[in-house]
Amino acid sequence: MGAAPAEPVEWLDLVNERDEVTGRVTREDAWARRLPVRVVNAFLVNARGQLWIPRRTPSKHTFPGCLDMSVGGHVESGESYEQAFRRETREELNLNVDDLPWQEIAAFSPFQTTLSTFMRVYELRADEAPAFNTADFSGAEWLTPAELLERVARGDPAKGDLAELVRRCYPT
Secondary structure (H helix, E strand, O other): OOOOOOOOOOEEEEEOOOOOEEEEEEHHHHHHHOOOOEEEEEEEEOOOOOEEEEEEOOOOOOOOOOEOOOEEEEOEOOOOHHHHHHHHHHHHHOOOHHHOOEEEEEEEOOOOOOOOOEEEEEEEEOOOOOOOOOOOEEEEEEEOHHHHHHHHHOOOOEOOOHHHHHHHHOOO
């Protein structure tokens, strides 16, 4: 038996405190050294104001089994925030953002918040749960922002920035 195939190297843009690209760094190095990089997150919201909140698979390297944003991922080197949002939505939810109403609802800096990275947050509108990628998520449910924050406060494990993002984007 040979060794398992190596994960492909994921290159991210290294950015300064003004979110200007200053170089490239591997994803692994960026997280190990806590360097400023870019990510996108999105929430799928239904007509009742509930957020579609998935649970990460137990096999995920980071935050296994945790509640998560509807969509999330790194902006790859050379990619725009919107390109990353479109790609991640397609990969994780099997949705084409051109088929749904969507908008950017927030932009955050790790130098001005306690969030982990530079981040753009998007909102997608739909009343049906997506046919999500089962390699990313083990299940999901519709929750109001208040219900989600209550679950996290009671100890339901959640991805690092989830509660702060919900508080900032959907104040209750």
